Amino acid sequence: MCLAALVRIAPGLAGDGADAGDPWTKGERAVLSTMHLRQLPSPSPDPSNAVADVPAAAALGKRLFSDARLSRNGAVSCATCHVPERQFQDGLAVGRGIGDGRRRTMPVAATAHSPFLFWDGRKDSQWSQALGPLEDGVEHGGNRLQLARVALAHYRREYESLFGRPPELPSWPADASPLGSEREKQAWSSLAPAQRDAINRVFANLGKAIAAYERTVAYGESRFDRYVEAVLAGDREGRRMLSAQEIKGLRLFLGKAQCATCHNGPLLTDQAFHNTGVPPGARRLPDPGRAAATAGVLADEFNCLGRYSDAPPEHCRELRFMAAGGPDLAGAFKTSGLRNVALRAPYMHGGQLATLDAVMAHYMRSPAAAVGHSELSAEEGGHAGHLRIRLTETEAGDVVAFLGSLSGPIVERPVGARPAEPVR
The missing domain is CATH 1.10.760.10 (Cytochrome c-like domain)
Structure with missing residues (x-):
């Protein structure tokens, strides 16, 4: 089952293992476990770069x-x-x-x-x-x-x-x-x-x-990771790693706010491209985003299939099977990973939004896109995977508070180092 589907059904699993001391059901704990940094494997080998791990x-x-x-x-x-x-x-x-x-x-x-x-x-x-x-x-x-x-x-x-x-x-x-x-x-x-x-x-x-x-x-573990580890271990003392407001924000992140539809997995990104109606920056023309890039990556002499790649063609699956057209690519940009996001203002592809509060206000407003069609805009039909995001100002503030718990150190790991054992 994909994570987005698991996120949608998790709130309906009350009674499947929650107790008075644990605010999370069994289904919700399963979702949380997928977001822990220890679930991130070592980077896959890059066959196009023979010295990638030297x-x-x-x-x-x-x-x-x-x-x-x-x-x-x-x-x-x-x-x-x-x-x-x-x-x-x-x-x-x-x-x-x-x-x-x-x-x-x-x-x-x-x-x-x-x-x-x-x-x-x-x-x-x-x-x-x-x-x-x-x-x-x-x-x-x-x-x-x-x-x-x-x-x-x-x-x-x-x-x-x-x-x-x-x-x-x-x-x-x-x-x-x-x-x-x-x-x-x-x-x-x-x-x-x-x-x-x-x-x-x-x-x-x-x-x-x-x-x-x-x-x-790489990213080092954050308070959120330590909180998840405590939840999965039944460690009541460790669950104090997040404040009550941050826990409320996490619950909204997984459910009502629909953030985890795209911001999922250990890096809190689906690595995909989405149009969410972000306006152009001041005095800038609308940016076509992914729609204008696919022809270039296919023609790039330094791509995985090019003569300077060290990979045999059969190892270039991402490039060979890349979606290269369609209306969904217009105005679409890569989903940012949210680790350390509170430390990385401003936000969006052109730094259009100065604060995380402004980001939340944008998603709640769900404006029409300047180019292409926003996945969030009700006026443009929205997206099958999204409902209109309706949060109170207090709830939006709770989500922002939770995002602050994702901050951790940046680390340089030795080449070939294996990650810590996954949490269970």
Whole structure:
């Protein structure tokens, strides 16, 4: 049975095991157990990245992650927007590199569990995702040949130990890229196919090393996890880990507020894309979201099926069977995981909502979508899996209070470390 269905039936299971000292029925405890962080398995192997779980690659990737030399102005690194001390994000409405972006910076932790990356899912692996900002004109603003030169100038020994002998680049143009300025594009076109392929391979390998590091970045347990563990163990003292208001909010989260329809599992996300009628940011045009991204991920030379992937085609199931069209994709964005959400304001894909109270007000209002059709809007027919969300202000505040219990530490786990034993 899927979790969403289990959530819907759980409130009707009163009398199946609850007692005066335990506010949860047997069915509700079953739902809670699926949300505990220990139910999250180790990240699945990434067949497209042969060094995904190699400690030396993670060590190199960590250095690359913080290296501002991998940018046009020498001032922007991955850590500029994904600040380790700030939940691996930046606290801004939209990301800011050498210029201002148009979407919110997404957190890095636990992205190894996500089949598609970015708000619109335009990349299908961590390593491919890492490449995008390096060449993006408002993020790092680098060009492919320049990035390869910098990496080999400063990390040649580490690179060779992982990927073998790299190409020699001195006689090639100073800058060249298929995505850069007109001058850089012309320089790229002037290179022989074998030269372009050699540069692309170095570029891809940079992403693979960064991804190996990002696979180690994970969430630590929160008060909510300790509360669930106490509920399942029958530990009355441990159940004091959450306040009465937070427990009310959790019950609403699972039931009346319908949050768990999409925010479920140990990471509190279904990893899917939904249109919930979030308005465009100030002075911005409506964002097509997932609908505009599927063609790009299929055509991406750095996707799982591309020549720089280490995976045989049969191991690229997510990409091969990806939904690539349909009205549901218009204006749809990835469901954010809710771990540490109270520490990551502002919210939504463009930082449109400043607080969690504003987020709750948005869902209760359920406005029509600026593009596509909202799954929540009664005026647009809604979605088969949702009823209109009707909460009092007090109840909305209870849900916000519960969300605060999901905060825990960000940890860097050793490569290949196994998670703790699942709770029962």
